[in-house]
Structure formats: C-alpha cells, structure tokens
Amino acid sequence: xxxxxxxxxxxxxxxxxxxxxxxxxxxxxxxxxxxxxxxxxxxxxxxxxxxxxxxxxxxxxxxxxxxxxxxxxxxxxxxxxxxxxxxxxxxxxxxxxxxxxxxxxxxxxxxxxxxxxxxxxxxxxxxxxxxxxxxxxxxxxxxxxxxxxxxxxxxxxxxxxxxxxxxxxxxxxxxxxxxxxxxxxxxxxxxxxxxxxxxxxxxxxxxxxxxxxxxxxxxxxxxxxxxxxxxxxxxxxxxxxxxxxxxxxxxxxxxxxxxxxxxxxxxxxxxxxxxxxxxxxxxxxxxxxxxxxxxxxxxxxxxxxxxxxxxxxxxxxxxxxxxxxxxxxxxxxxxxxxxxxxxxxxxxxxxxxxxxxxxxxxxxxxxxxxxxxxxx
Amino acid sequence: xxxxxxxxxxxxxxxxxxxxxxxxxxxxxxxxxxxxxxxxxxxxxxxxxxxxxxxxxxxxxxxxxxxxxxxxxxxxxxxxxxxxxxxxxxxxxxxxxxxxxxxxxxxxxxxxxxxxxxxxxxxxxxxxxxxxxxxxxxxxxxxxxxxxxxxxxxxxxxxxxxxxxxxxxxxxxxxxxxxxxxxxxxxxxxxxxxxxxxxxxxxxxxxxxxxxxxxxxxxxxxxxxxxxxxxxxxxxxxxxxxxxxxxxxxxxxxxxxxxxxxxxxxxxxxxxxxxxxxxxxxxxxxxxxxxxxxxxxxxxxxxxxxxxxxxxxxxxxxxxxxxxxxxxxxxxxx
Numbered sequence: 001x002x003x004x005x006x007x008x009x010x011x012x013x014x015x016x017x018x019x020x021x022x023x024x025x026x027x028x029x030x031x032x033x034x035x036x037x038x039x040x041x042x043x044x045x046x047x048x049x050x051x052x053x054x055x056x057x058x059x060x061x062x063x064x065x066x067x068x069x070x071x072x073x074x075x076x077x078x079x080x081x082x083x084x085x086x087x088x089x090x091x092x093x094x095x096x097x098x099x100x101x102x103x104x105x106x107x108x109x110x111x112x113x114x115x116x117x118x119x120x121x122x123x124x125x126x127x128x129x130x131x132x133x134x135x136x137x138x139x140x141x142x143x144x145x146x147x148x149x150x151x152x153x154x155x156x157x158x159x160x161x162x163x164x165x166x167x168x169x170x171x172x173x174x175x176x177x178x179x180x181x182x183x184x185x186x187x188x189x190x191x192x193x194x195x196x197x198x199x200x201x202x203x204x205x206x207x208x209x210x211x212x213x214x215x216x217x218x219x220x221x222x223x224x225x226x227x228x229x230x231x232x233x234x235x236x237x238x239x240x241x242x243x244x245x246x247x248x249x250x251x252x253x254x255x256x257x258x259x260x261x262x263x264x265x266x267x268x269x270x271x272x273x274x275x276x277x278x279x280x281x282x283x284x285x286x287x288x289x290x291x292x293x294x295x296x297x298x299x300x301x302x303x304x305x306x307x308x309x310x311x312x313x314x315x316x317x318x319x320x321x322x323x324x325x326x327x328x329x330x331x332x333x334x335x336x337x338x339x340x341x342x343x344x345x346x347x348x349x350x351x352x353x354x355x356x357x358x359x360x361x362x363x364x365x366x367x368x369x370x371x372x373x374x375x376x
Numbered sequence: 377x378x379x380x381x382x383x384x385x386x387x388x389x390x391x392x393x394x395x396x397x398x399x400x401x402x403x404x405x406x407x408x409x410x411x412x413x414x415x416x417x418x419x420x421x422x423x424x425x426x427x428x429x430x431x432x433x434x435x436x437x438x439x440x441x442x443x444x445x446x447x448x449x450x451x452x453x454x455x456x457x458x459x460x461x462x463x464x465x466x467x468x469x470x471x472x473x474x475x476x477x478x479x480x481x482x483x484x485x486x487x488x489x490x491x492x493x494x495x496x497x498x499x500x501x502x503x504x505x506x507x508x509x510x511x512x513x514x515x516x517x518x519x520x521x522x523x524x525x526x527x528x529x530x531x532x533x534x535x536x537x538x539x540x541x542x543x544x545x546x547x548x549x550x551x552x553x554x555x556x557x558x559x560x561x562x563x564x565x566x567x568x569x570x571x572x573x574x575x576x577x578x579x580x581x582x583x584x585x586x587x588x589x590x591x592x593x594x595x596x597x598x599x600x601x602x603x604x605x606x607x608x609x610x611x612x613x614x615x616x617x618x619x620x621x622x623x624x625x626x627x628x629x630x631x632x633x634x635x636x637x638x639x640x641x642x643x644x645x646x647x648x649x650x651x652x653x654x655x656x657x658x659x660x661x662x663x664x665x666x667x668x669x670x671x672x673x674x675x676x677x678x679x680x681x682x683x684x685x686x687x688x689x690x691x692x693x694x695x696x697x698x699x700x701x702x703x704x705x706x707x708x709x710x
Contacts, residue, residue: 051572171649178649228691231578241381241389244487269690270622272664276485277477279640281649298649300640302475305622305664321477325404325457325501333401334481339488345666346620346690347517351577355569357515358487359390 035079038072039063040094042086042107042129042141044214049232050239050352050359055207056214057140058088060127069237071144071199072127074119076164083114089216093131096145097290097309098123106131122149122163123284123292124262124311126201134221134268134308138228139213142266144201153191160191162260162283162313163294171298175281175315179258184319186256186371196259198251200342202306202361203237204230204267204349221268228268233349233361240352240359244341251316252337252366259316259365265306271349274303277321277340277367280314303345316365330370337366389487391571393514395468396490400497401481406459410450411436414462414469414492414512415524415566418443422557422584422591429562430523433471433510436463445589446553446618447510447526454505454533454541461497467566468493468514473528474666475508475639476500485513502530505540506639507614507668515570517577521561525618527551530639539612540641544633544672546612550603553589554685554703556582556619556696580620582696585687585703592703595685601705611673611707617663621687621696625661627673629681630707632659636670664690675709682706 040060045068047057059068063085074080086092086107094104094115107113125145129136149164159176161168179188190196206228212219219226235243243249251259261280265271279300285293290309304312320329321338331338343350343362350360369376388394412433419427433447441448450473452458462471468491472484478500481489490496491514511525532541539546558581569575584591590598605611613632617623634653635642642652655661655671663669675681687701688694695701 171651174649182646229579230691241386244389268692270664270693271690272666274474274666276472276483279475279477279638297642297651297653299637299642300647300650302638303664303666305662305667321479322503323473323476323478323500324482325402325499327404327457328402328479328499331402331479331481334479338480340480340483341485341488346664347520348578348580348620348690350517351569354574354576354578356390356572357517357570357577364488 035081036074037081037083039083039085042084042088042092044088049205050242051356053207053353055205055232056210057205058136059140060143069140069143071146073146073148075148075150076119076122077150078119079116080119081114081116083112085112086110091131092129092136092141095128095130097126097311098286098292101130119147121167121292122147122153124264124313126264126266126309126311128266132219135213135219137266138203138206138268139210142203144199144262144264146262159188161189162191162197167294169294169296171296172283172294175298179317180256183322184256184258184317186318189258189260189315195253196257198249198259198261200235200249200261200263200363202263202265202267202271203234204269205232205234206230230267230269231354232352233344235361235363240362243363246363249363250366252368253318254369254372255318255320255367256371257318259318261314261316262311263304263306263314264311265308268308269349270308270346271306271344271361272303272346273306273342274345275316275340275342275365277338277365278317278319280316282312282314284311284313286310318367320370321367330376336376337368340365340367393486394490395493397494398490398496400499401479403499404457407456408452409459409461411461411463412447412471414464415466416442418445420445420591423593426559428557428559428584431519432523433526445523447524449527449529450510451529451531452502453531453535454502457499457501459497459499460510461495462492463495464492469519469524470513471498471510472513473498473500473508473510476502504639504641505530505532506636506641507616507670508639509616509618515567518561518564518568519566521558521620527553527614527616529614539635539670540644543641543644544635545610546672547609548603548605548611550611550613551588552601552613552625553587553616553618554623554625554687555586556621556687556701557584557586558582559584582621582687582701585685585696585701587685587703587705595703595705603707605675605707606710607675607678609674613671613673615663615669615671617665617667619687620665620690621701622690622693623663624686624688625663626658626684627681627707628683629657629679630673630675631655631657632671632673634669634671636668638668673707675707678709680706680708
C-alpha cells in the first residue's frame, strides 16, 4: 500500500492531482572511480495521510521515475553529480549529513544548480534541505544517501560487511564473522542480495507547521508558537497498516539470512525504535558533526534511540527467535510466516491524528521459515 | 500507482483487532507458571494531593499484588519453560513479554495475532539472563501509560546473585523504573481513539514524575527507590525507562559499570563484540522508553550519594513540565 502523493506544480494552491508510486527501492550505483548522475526536483505537493487527511508537503523527486524522496545509493570513491531544480517558491539549499555545507549553494526559486563531490567512507546519510533550519526537512525535503563500500569490504576471515575493511573495528569484524556460526546458523550477510539491505527512514509530520510553510510564513521552530507537535509518523513515508504492508520496507527471510537495516530519523522527535522477535546488533552511529562512526562496542539491543538526524545501521540476524522453546521449534501449530512488529516505543508515535493506534510509526519483519527450502 | 487496502485487514490492524480464545500452540510442559489478571484499578496520590487512576496486572495468587505499581514482577530462570497466563478480566488486553523473542502467537501483539478477552497462556523459554519487562500491547500508547507493566527478571540458571552466568555478582539489588504521568490520559477509556476519534494521544504533557511507582519527591526517601548498602558491597541497579520521556540519569559521586543492555550480557566470553561500559561518577546516562541498563556500583567510601532523573521531552529535549520534570533519590553507603 502506498500513501497517495498528490502533486501540485508551481503554486501549491493549484492542486493538480497525480497518483505516483513512491519508490523506496529506487537506486543507482556506480563503481569506484566513475561518475554517477542524479537529478532531484524540489517540489511542493500534497500527501494523503493514513487516515485520509491531505497535507501540504515538499519533496525531492526523481523526474524520470517520478519517485519522491528516492534513496541515492553510490559506491565509495564515486564522483557524485546531482542536478538540483528548485520548483518551490523559496530559495533552497541542499545538504547531506556529515558533508560540508560549502559544497552546496543556495538555489533561488525556479533556479537550477549542479553539485559535484566525491562519495566518502561507506555508511548511511540523510540528504535534506537546510536553508531554513529544520523546516524544509520536516515538511518533507529529505531522503537517504547511502554509500556502499565497493570491493574492499571483507573481514580478514572473508565475511562481507557494509563498510570498507580499513574502517572495520574488531567488534564489527567479530559480529560479521559470527554470522553462520554457533547461535546464528545459516549464512553470512549477503550484500549482493538487495533484500538483505533495507532502509527505515523515520519522520514525523505536524500539519500546522506544513500549513504555515504553505502560506509562506517564515517558521522559526525555536518559537513556542511554532513548537513542533506531530500528528503523523512515518517510516519510508508510510504509516501504520501501509508501512507494515510495504514490500520495500518489510524485511523477509529465513533463519540464517541476516539483514542490514539502515535506520535514520529525518524528523524532530527522538524515537525509541523497538523490534520484536530478534535482538539486533548496533553497527554504526554518528558523531556530533554528523559523520558516520563505526561502533567499537557492538551491543545487542531490542530498543535503540534515534535522535533527530541520527543514522544507526543495525543487523537483524534472522536467527531462531530464541525464546521459542527448543522443543517447540519450529512451530507447527501456528501459521507461518512468523510476523514481528518494529515500532517506536515512545508511543505517541503510534498514533495518527491523536488516536487510531497503531496507525503510526510501525512496520513488520517476516520470518518465512526455519531455513530456506524446508517446508513448514 | 496505489494499491487498494483490504478493508477487513485494515480494520483488524487497529480498530477491530481479532479477539480470539485459543489454546497455546505447540504447548510444552512448563517449569514455572504465572497468572496475571488484567486492568485492576489503583489510585496513586500525587504530591499535590490529586489521586490519579492507574491500572495494573494483579497476581490472583497474591492479594498484595493489587496495590503494586509497577505490577508484581515476574521472576524466572534462564532455560525454564515459562507459562504466563493472562486473564483479561474485562475488555481486551494482551501481555507482551518485552525482550522475549517468542513465536508470534506468544508475543502478545494484537494486530499480528489476537487480543485476549478471557484467558490465554503465553509460552516462552528465556535464553539470556537479564532485565526485561512485560506490558499490555493493546492500544499500547494508552495502556502502557496507564501503568499496565511490570518487571520481568531472568536470573541465570543458578538463581539470583549474579546478573548472568559467570557474570558479575551482586550483594544488593535495586530497581529504578522512571515513569511519567499525564493525568489527562488517565481519564480516558480503554479503547480511546482506536476507531478514529482524536483523543489527543499525540499530546503527552506529563505533570507527575515517578521512579518505581513512587512519585517525586517521595523518591528521595521511599525504600522502593532509595538504595542502602555498605562499603565494598556490589549494588546491581536494574534500570528500565518506562516513561515517554528521554530520561537522563546521573549518579553523583559513584562510578558505575553497565554489564547488561536490553537483557543481553556485556563482557560475556563468547560475545567479544560487546564490552562492559564504564560510567565515571557524574556521567549522564540517556535512555528512551523500554531501554534497560543493568549497572553494577561498588562504593568504597561511606556517604549519601544523590541520583538525579531528568525527564526530557522527545521534541527539543526540554525538561518536562517547564523544568519541573526531575526526580531524585539516594544511595546511602555505610
């Protein structure tokens, strides 16, 4: 299920309607040493929320696929070239967390600019608008910028990882080597299988702030009158039932098929993301300058905190849910796949429009069976 | 492209969750059993004299549990097959044994399985000693705030005394469970908002701040919160953030070391990727809802050491209630 994206070109008040699939599996990749080109249009749109309410928003759009907020995936060392077209009514400045602001010029309304830079160390970032503080970001001008490590990403023991080998800490090497061993029977993390690399990009929407932005008000989020009071909460732009049924969002697999999940928060709330069914391993974090940090202490967690603009890569091991009694494994008297939620435990985020639990920041993951090829 | 929602599935996701009475699938003989009855009402008198209604789970085998908040702990040993039976008693509830990686039917989440209006026995076999909790997962935003939770402690196979097998030993055990309370929410009906009403569950404005069921400032003297120990004793603090705030916990004057996180050991010889975390005296530990941290403190000097809990808003991190969202307690060392 996709949330409806109603597009208004030019003036936001002229509601020209189109229904476009929002593709979160959108990607383009290039090998180290080459140049990769993207084009993003900043647009004013209307989006339908989970309860049918239509809210003014802004978004980056890929003009070819028409996808909004497309994840940009590149390989370390690639020259990244992004043509930016500002179709909104105010000047905009592009930004990428962890990258110098000086890379990105202010683009006037109706203007175009092309930025060019080298993709740095492998990791997960957020691209966003920052000319008016957090305002552009929280009304929807954001997306994921993902840097893949290229060929040199193995541990000394030969286990694939999402980071270049020179950045791997001892703890990261140990946990990726542990996949397929002892408590984690099955395979290693497989970067060649895109199903094993997922994105959970969180955000929150305060329709009153969005409406002020639509009116062209210079919103100062530090003023009490503009205090952010979100009413909708999204993962990859979707909420509740929709995010729990979205193929690009819901990880699926068998025991022994670990999955990397890039969790990020583009919103203004701190979230406490909690997963059922497996504990996850926390692989990365960010420092105060927004740069990726590779964890030297890899904690096994069922809840991790996601402050605004944080990015935390986690590894969902897809192990046997280890509190199912051994004698009851695999379950025979309940249906497969086993379904497990992931949701924010700061539970206001589980609402929409002040109620409607759990139509907020929730999705699922699915354990398809005890091992691939074994009938259940 | 827009994919149509299945109306029945959409309704079952939130407003009209399946309510089913079934036997526990793949049932095994239990090593230990518990019973919890849903939604007993208790009133907690706040420092300003107001009585605020909370709900708890009670143990029908133990009358004293009716007045316990948080609800009576469930305490088991690693490796035991546990049967935890919920008697919903009225309306619908569930029990999610948080941190127990159970099968879907035993996980207690209505929209992927069912809610319980009569009885259901949840089955699980704890695999890792540490600190967990249990809570109702129906209209969780409200039922958790109403207080429908309790600690779930998994001891190592030999029982209490160590955090986990071959892990750190302790002489004194303490439970710090910071929680916050918006009294407006404590007047709402059990299914408030579930079918489309705007009941304001996006606005959480706590006025009272509690630790382990004790409203501040009584946290400074109440034995449920204050820790008493002697020099050289090892204090295990099991810290669960049961609030909707980001809690900043600061122990003044005493070092602490975290040996357990979300029920998983740090420093276990078979898990070299996870090491204990040393917190020098005065370090602020930040936790969000549902996170658990198991800390060992070993005081070497007698004294009265203050512990501060700051409850901060999830937007902007302001201290809640215009700066009043703070609780204190003490570690008394003789």
